[in-house]
Amino acid sequence: MLRDITLGQYYHADSVIHRLDPRVKLATTIIFIISLFVFDGIAGYLVAAAFLAVVIKLSKVPFKFMVRGMKAIIFLLLITVVFNLFLTPGEPLVSFWVLTITKEGAKLAGLMAIRLSFLIIGSSVMTLTTTPNQLTDGLEKMLGPLKKIHVPVHEIAMMMSIALRFIPILMEETDKIMKAQMARCADFESGNILKRAKNMVPLLVPLFISAFRRADDLAMAMEARCYRGGEFRTKMKPLHYEKRDFVAYGFVVCYLVVGVMAGKLAGIM
Numbered sequence: 001m002l003r004d005i006t007l008g009q010y011y012h013a014d015s016v017i018h019r020l021d022p023r024v025k026l027a028t029t030i031i032f033i034i035s036l037f038v039f040d041g042i043a044g045y046l047v048a049a050a051f052l053a054v055v056i057k058l059s060k061v062p063f064k065f066m067v068r069g070m071k072a073i074i075f076l077l078l079i080t081v082v083f084n085l086f087l088t089p090g091e092p093l094v095s096f097w098v099l100t101i102t103k104e105g106a107k108l109a110g111l112m113a114i115r116l117s118f119l120i121i122g123s124s125v126m127t128l129t130t131t132p133n134q135l136t137d138g139l140e141k142m143l144g145p146l147k148k149i150h151v152p153v154h155e156i157a158m159m160m161s162i163a164l165r166f167i168p169i170l171m172e173e174t175d176k177i178m179k180a181q182m183a184r185c186a187d188f189e190s191g192n193i194l195k196r197a198k199n200m201v202p203l204l205v206p207l208f209i210s211a212f213r214r215a216d217d218l219a220m221a222m223e224a225r226c227y228r229g230g231e232f233r234t235k236m237k238p239l240h241y242e243k244r245d246f247v248a249y250g251f252v253v254c255y256l257v258v259g260v261m262a263g264k265l266a267g268i269m
Contacts, residue, residue, distance in 0.1 A: 009168045011128040014062050017059040018129045021245045022138030029126045030251050035259055036115045043262040051255045052122060061128050066121050077116055127164060134160040141239055166214070173210050177203055177204040 017025070032048070039045060056063055070077075075201070090104030139157035147153050178186075188198060 009128060010131055011061045011065065013060040013129075015058060015060040015129070016244060017055065017125070019244065020129075020248055021239055021241055022130050022134040023142055023239065024241075024245045024248050025126045025130055025140060026135075026138050030120060031252055033119055035069065035256060036118055039259050040263045043265065044259045045111070045118075047255065047259040047262050048118055049258075052118060052125075055125055056121075059125055059129050066124050066128070066264045069121060070117060073116065073120060077113060080108045080116060081113050082111050131160045132165040134143070135164065137235065137237075137239055155242065162218070166211075169214070170207070170211060174203060174207055177206050177210075 032051070034264050035044075036048060039048060055086050056066065085098050085101055085105050088102055088105030088108050090102035093106060094101040127135075136157050139160055140154050143151070143153040143157060181202065186202070
């Protein structure tokens with residue numbers, strides 16, 4: 001389960017999405033996530049699905065590899081769907097015992113499941129096609145105007161990119177610790193949810209120790225190489241927009257227009 005998490009990993013491939021400026025991919029991901037909460041109705045989500053399918057096809061990242069990352073959030077997805085299904089007031093559809101499924105609840109649960117799925121897959125596309133260095137440079141460039149009010153933009157961008165990069169590393173470390181403890185007769189799969197959660201506690205101590213050790217090693221490595229982020233640091237590969245980046249921005253604008261119009265037309269009909 002843990003090794004199925006794809007968020008934060010980089011998938012090497014030669015595609016037009018990989019060659020895009022990281023600022024384009026960051027802006028597109030943010031716009032796509034916002035659109036999932038702005039679009040109203042099935043028509044808007046069909047447009048979002050078509051947009052996501054085109055991007056995945058262009059990225060040359062196997063769809064199975066992206067869907068594999070959904071396994072890690074199945075539990076969260078089920079909780080969200082159940083809560084919306086049974087706790088949303090409205091017109092009753094099915095009733096049993098003290099639980100009632102409403103028409104509004106079924107619709108909201110379905111839309112919420114689609115939102116979460118698209119959100120995870122859309123975010124994974126960005127991290128799978130963008131290296132940590134590119135993410136850092138893109139974030140720093142996008143947040144550049146905040147330097148005028150003395151916001152430590154470079155440090156913030158560095159922390160965010162390192163955090164994303166460490167997600168798969170820590171998941172792999174957790175998987176190794178679990179296997180080591182299971183070899184010593186530890187049980188993480190039997191019992192109810194509370195017992196499983198209690199059995200996971202012994203994982204936290206070695207995992208935290210490993211995380212702090214990795215952070216300390218990284219800090220020492222950066223200091224040993226005289227790393228100094230900030231205003232006067234130069235870039236080996238400075239970012240600049242190409243023609244394909246402007247085409248990508250135009251594609252995103254078209255997606256927003258089509259999505260909004262599809263939602264309005266569906267509401268009128």
